[in-house]
Amino acid sequence: MKLLNISAIVMFCVACSSPQTEKIDSLSRAFDGKFTIGAAIDTSIVNGLRPQADSLVKKHFNSIVAENCMKCMYMHPAENQYFFDDADRFVDYGERNNMEIIGHCLVWHSQMAPWFCYDDKGELVEPEVLRQRIVDHVTTIVSRYKGRVKGWDVVNEVVVEGGELRDSPLSKIMGEEFIYTAFEAAHAADPDAQLYLNDYGMDNAGRRDSYVRIIRELKNRGLRIDAIGMQGHLGMEYPDVAEFEKSLEAYAAEGVKVMISELDMSALPYISRSANVGDTVAFMKKLNPYPEQLPDSVANIWNDRMATFFNIFDEHSADVQRVTAWGVDDGYSWKNDFPMKGRKEYPLLFDRNFQPKPFIRDIINRANEAKN
Ligand code: XIL
Numbered sequence: 488m489k490l491l492n493i494s495a496i497v498m499f500c501v502a503c504s505s506p507q508t509e510k511i512d513s514l515s516r517a518f519d520g521k522f523t524i525g526a527a528i529d530t531s532i533v534n535g536l537r538p539q540a541d542s543l544v545k546k547h548f549n550s551i552v553a554e555n556c557m558k559c560m561y562m563h564p565a566e567n568q569y570f571f572d573d574a575d576r577f578v579d580y581g582e583r584n585n586m587e588i589i590g591h592c593l594v595w596h597s598q599m600a601p602w603f604c605y606d607d608k609g610e611l612v613e614p615e616v617l618r619q620r621i622v623d624h625v626t627t628i629v630s631r632y633k634g635r636v637k638g639w640d641v642v643n644e645v646v647v648e649g650g651e652l653r654d655s656p657l658s659k660i661m662g663e664e665f666i667y668t669a670f671e672a673a674h675a676a677d678p679d680a681q682l683y684l685n686d687y688g689m690d691n692a693g694r695r696d697s698y699v700r701i702i703r704e705l706k707n708r709g710l711r712i713d714a715i716g717m718q719g720h721l722g723m724e725y726p727d728v729a730e731f732e733k734s735l736e737a738y739a740a741e742g743v744k745v746m747i748s749e750l751d752m753s754a755l756p757y758i759s760r761s762a763n764v765g766d767t768v769a770f771m772k773k774l775n776p777y778p779e780q781l782p783d784s785v786a787n788i789w790n791d792r793m794a795t796f797f798n799i800f801d802e803h804s805a806d807v808q809r810v811t812a813w814g815v816d817d818g819y820s821w822k823n824d825f826p827m828k829g830r831k832e833y834p835l836l837f838d839r840n841f842q843p844k845p846f847i848r849d850i851i852n853r854a855n856e857a858k859n
Pocket of ligand 1: 554555643821
């Protein structure tokens with residue numbers, strides 16, 4: 488009789504901890520079956536220097552993207568010199584933790600190695616030289632991580648507001664051909680890797696139309712294009728939610744997926760220029776209004792707005808494949824130094840004490856209620 492009781496208790500406990508009844512306690516699990524939840528991580532996390540952020544990544548995220556270490560200036564600092572150590576460790580980290588690994592970014596005018604578009608005399612190279620450099624760069628990097636990186640931001644930020652091709656050394660030399668060269672080389676190097684176009688300000692109608700055109704052009708040329716990365720560097724007053732959603736729908740209508748690839752939301756006043764802390768005190772106060780902590784009144788608006796965006800992602804989950812935050816915790820966001828150095832920002836999903844912002848708790852609670 489005693490024995491029977493014990494086995495009944497054991498069976499009861501097994502049932503309690505079975506996957507069906509286990510409580511959801513993470514953001515990525517709350518969106519299981521809809522989209523993955525990513526974080527941009529840098530070497531500090533990969534190298535174990537920020538254990539609290541590391542724990543959050545392991546608990547809440549099932550996708551990672553390289554915040555910096557795969558960019559041209561770090562990976563390919565001179566024509567015959569590659570540096571793979573940091574990117575290798577980043578990819579190992581993702582594999583060790585069973586995460587989807589995203590490569591960012593193969594061709595970008597910014598954080599590009601200074602030699603890339605120039606000859607020994609400092610002149611722009613001929614189109615054929617640049618074409619070959621792009622092919623070598625893309626082929627070397629994509630082949631190295633073949634079968635390990637799920638998808639690549641192949642080109643980044645190639646269109647400006649209004650829809651024109653961005654004026655950069657790349658476009659000066661090759662027009663928009665550099666885009667197609669990069670996609671072709673990436674696909675040849677890893678035919679199974681997903682390939683993405685990535686940009687910010689995607690609510691802009693001109694950009695929207697331009698990317699629709701580029702998607703069609705890629706397809707016309709028989710090139711692979713899997714998704715558009717809508718970066719999603721948001722603010723309290725921009726973008727217009729309906730315009731953002733319109734772009735998401737326009738891309739989905741072209742038959743590609745959408746990634747929200749660099750999500751954060753500035754809680755501070757918008758500034759369009761780079762400025763320095765050395766400017767006047769009054770100026771600083773106005774632009775850096777919460778040097779201690781974010782007042783509840785502002786935090787609540789931030790939280791509601793972020794919840795609104797997550798609702799949109801959820802509603803469009805048939806088309807949205809991934810939502811990636813550009814960082815983990817507020818204390819370590821690039822927004823603390825951009826577009827102005829030294830502001831105290833509050834843009835990410837977790838605060839400076841590594842606590843989830845309230846909307847995350849709501850999402851997780853709702854996911855648990857929906858299960859019951
Ligand atoms: C940013 C990184 O977060 C910073 O650490 C770095 O100093 C500059 O670049 N769009 C992009 C990202 O595609 O690569 C940028 O990342 C942010 C804007």
